[in-house]
Amino acid sequence: MLEKALSGSRRYWAWVAVLLALIAVGFSTYLKQYHEGLGITGMSRDVSWGLYIAQFTFLVGVAASAVMVAIPYYLHNYKKFGKIVILGEFLAVASVVMCVLFIFVDLGQPVRVLNVLLHPTPHSVMFWDMIVLSGYLLLNIIIGWTSLGAERKGFPPPSWVKPLIYIAIPWAVSIHTVTAFLYAGLPGRSHWLTAIMAARFLASAFAAGPALLVILCLLLRRLSTFDAGRESIQALAKIVAYAMSANVFFFLLEVFTAFYSHIPEHMAPIRYLFFGLDGHRGLVGFMWSAAILAFVGIGLLINPSTRKNERVLPFALAAVFIAAWIDKGLGLIVGGFIPNPMGRITEYAPTLPEIWITLGVYSIGLLVLTVLYKVAIAVREEESLAAHG
Amino acid sequence: MSVTRRRFLKLGLTTLAGIGGAMALDGFWRGSAEASEVLTDQKALKAKHWAMVIDSDRLKSAENVQRMIDACHRTHNVPDFGNSKDEIKWMGTETYEHAFPGQENGYLNEGIKEKLFPVLCNHCENPACVRVCPTQATFKRPDGIVAMDYHRCIGCRFCMAACAFGARSFNFRDPRPFIKQVNPDFPTRTKGVVEKCNFCVERLEKGLPPACVEASNGALIFGDLDDPNSEVRQVLATHYSIRRKPELGTEPSVYYLIGGGEEHA
Amino acid sequence: MYKGGRIIAGLLLFACLALMPFLINIGKAAAKPSPQVNTPFIQQLTTQTCVESAAFMKTEHMQLLNQWRDAALRDGKTVYVNSQGQSFPISLENSCLKCHSNPQQFCNTCHTYAAVKPYCWDCHNQGGTRQ
Structure with a gap:
């Protein structure tokens, strides 16, 4: 089936070329980082994780969100999602690929990465994260590819795929729960030491992931013959609206606990993020933008008239997606390190090389996504051709 | 003759299993030289639980503390990058408010408020860094020392996120050009690994006290916390002591004597 | 076609x-590598043998070094007793390099020939400042 990605319009090849160029820039910048060390990034002794790990965290969410399509379709027989379930699975594949790459580019000694397998350590959450992520990648590749292959031949998917589909549902929840446990179990980081972390992660994932999926569907409708169908898009948009509401609600719970209990260590990171601390205001603009975008997005998506307006819909979804990205792909990770365990403040801003490497990884993910979507759509086109004679 | 898919898979799997088995057996057979063994050095200082008491009364000036830091950093080839972003330190200083956050108040006696306290790895009994390390590159030895295996560290920095005391540093760059004078008896580190205080395990093995203790003029007391007759136990039994962030349950092995002015034996 | x-x-x-x-x-x-073992220290030795036989060291030195590394660093076992009952301090710098004070030649000759790049010297001191 992969050969279907090798023929396409001029526009398709131009897009692939742009991605390849970005990958090349990212890769050459990574070689520089490989030789000089992570000193070329903005990370420091105090803020020892930055853009890479934050992107990893955010993308685990996007990957997990495939269940928001799979659950209605496979468990509740919501047929309208039949067309897009494959897009959800392939989005998960591309996201997990990016997650793995973001971990990899963050390592100080990347050539030793297999030490994680050579010295398996069950008391490390990182060990379990590796297991659930690679398992999830495998599950989605197998499920997506076999279903599509069967569809192409006009058969239902083979019966052995069914159990995998059911396993993939709790597995998706597990990838984001385990990722939350990376943070939520650390004694000295009050911003992360919260039982609701995994729930927050899932809520934000189930908002950002489907929001991206709908945006992709709307794009595909313009660029190809693929039409997800109005009804499934509206259903997904509702999921986004309520997941994002839950996400905002969970965040407000954090705010209440921190500020009503008035425990300094719990207040400080939130204060830093939204108001700045001792004149350090690096993320204040971002966080308020996220807050405004979140409320605007939720408002536009809950209100039926704006949600049904497909001119407004992409903006509402983009607002939610960007808000979730700032919250998780920037604020949560960096905020956890500020102030440091001694109560001192070191700010963080990514450097240009760090941003290029990040764009490079995103480009790899987009390339994987492009190829997989191209195959999926080509198979569908072939089918409809055959059906209509 | 055509190989069916089933047959191909069977053959392939058998071959793989064979290679795997052979490799495993090979590992068993060639583990080590026959009839050799490894022992601990007779000269080595031994303990069940190494601990340190820092008598802040005896640290009269910032120079006293700096001398200890210099001794440590010189001994262990700790580089000086000249900027706080890449900074590596095994021992640092903090004021009371920052070393013991949550225990300060606005009316502290000036002497304590301004004093610089040495801060270092606490060699916790329940180290969060060890719990999170995915490769056991950081691990707790039977004598309580939380050690680093720089050969194994993949540089994921999970331990830095887990440490509640800011005791860990990462080699953001190649440290070698930034070591003023290399101590040939101790290795340097390489870029991309995390490092921290090792309670001078390499000196204890030779029967020597930690470098900072040696340079402290008696302000640092080092010994076995499990031995009721050790000096650390004597001092702790007769003086009021505190530890950093005890509420987190990591059980630091570094104790601080604050105020009182009473000299220990 | x-x-x-x-x-x-x-x-x-x-x-x-x-x-x-x-x-x-x-x-x-x-050219076939020829590691030199005629350092001043070795020449003064009465019996010029390594911690184990030369044949063993040639084929197994990497396993032995890994064993030494884990014993010293992880288990605090810093003395190696060989198959003849002789003991040696487990230390790359203070045992191996004491005799093989020419690591540039002794180690690198074969490693370069075999295109092997051990990372020992990224951290361990290859000498230069030592006698």
């Missing part, structure tokens, strides 16, 4: 790439 020209060109390109290491190194046979 459908698109035959392209296929043949592709195959040739692949063959060139795959054979690149051989093509580049044609006629550049490296």
Whole structure:
């Protein structure tokens, strides 16, 4: 089936070329980082994780969100999602690929990465994260590819795929729960030491992931013959609206606990993020933008008239997606390190090389996504051709 | 003759299993030289639980503390990058408010408020860094020392996120050009690994006290916390002591004597 | 053959790439390595043997070094008693390099020949400042 990605319009090849160029820039910048060390990034002794790990965290969410399509379709027989379930699975594949790459580019000694397998350590959450992520990648590749292959031949998917589909549902929840446990179990980081972390992660994932999926569907409708169908898009948009509401609600719970209990260590990171601390205001603009975008997005998506307006819909979804990205792909990770365990403040801003490497990884993910979507759509086109004679 | 898919898979799997088995057996057979063994050095200082008491009364000036830091950093080839972003330190200083956050108040006696306290790895009994390390590159030895295996560290920095005391540093760059004078008896580190205080395990093995203790003029007391007759136990039994962030349950092995002015034996 | 020209060109390109290491190194046979063991310290020794037999060291030194590393660093066992009952301090710098004070020559000759790049010297001091 992969050969279907090798023929396409001029526009398709131009897009692939742009991605390849970005990958090349990212890769050459990574070689520089490989030789000089992570000193070329903005990370420091105090803020020892930055853009890479934050992107990893955010993308685990996007990957997990495939269940928001799979659950209605496979468990509740919501047929309208039949067309897009494959897009959800392939989005998960591309996201997990990016997650793995973001971990990899963050390592100080990347050539030793297999030490994680050579010295398996069950008391490390990182060990379990590796297991659930690679398992999830495998599950989605197998499920997506076999279903599509069967569809192409006009058969239902083979019966052995069914159990995998059911396993993939709790597995998706597990990838984001385990990722939350990376943070939520650390004694000295009050911003992360919260039982609701995994729930927050899932809520934000189930908002950002489907929001991206709908945006992709709307794009595909313009660029190809693929039409997800109005009804499934509206259903997904509702999921986004309520997941994002839950996400905002969970965040407000954090705010209440921190500020009503008035425990300094719990207040400080939130204060830093939204108001700045001792004149350090690096993320204040971002966080308020996220807050405004979140409320605007939720408002536009809950209100039926704006949600049904497909001119407004992409903006509402983009607002939610960007808000979730700032919250998780920037604020949560960096905020956890500020102030440091001694109560001192070191700010963080990514450097240009760090941003290029990040764009490079995103480009790899987009390339994987492009190829997989191209195959999926080509198979569908072939089918409809055959059906209509 | 055509190989069916089933047959191909069977053959392939058998071959793989064979290679795997052979490799495993090979590992068993060639583990080590026959009839050799490894022992601990007779000269080595031994303990069940190494601990340190820092008598802040005896640290009269910032120079006293700096001398200890210099001794440590010189001994262990700790580089000086000249900027706080890449900074590596095994021992640092903090004021009371920052070393013991949550225990300060606005009316502290000036002497304590301004004093610089040495801060270092606490060699916790329940180290969060060890719990999170995915490769056991950081691990707790039977004598309580939380050690680093720089050969194994993949540089994921999970331990830095887990440490509640800011005791860990990462080699953001190649440290070698930034070591003023290399101590040939101790290795340097390489870029991309995390490092921290090792309670001078390499000196204890030779029967020597930690470098900072040696340079402290008696302000640092080092010994076995499990031995009721050790000096650390004597001092702790007769003086009021505190530890950093005890509420987190990591059980630091570094104790601080604050105020009182009473000299220990 | 459908698109035959392209296929043949592709195959040739692949063959060139795959054979690149051989093509580049044609006629550049490296001389057989000869690690030198005649350092001043070794010359003064009455019995010039390593911690284990030379044959063992030639084939197993990497396993022995790994064993030493884990014993000293992880288990605090810093004394090695060999198969003859002799003991040696477990230390790359203070045991190995005491005799082999010429690591640049002794280690690198074979490693370069075999295109092996051990990372020992990224951290351990290869000497220079030591006697």
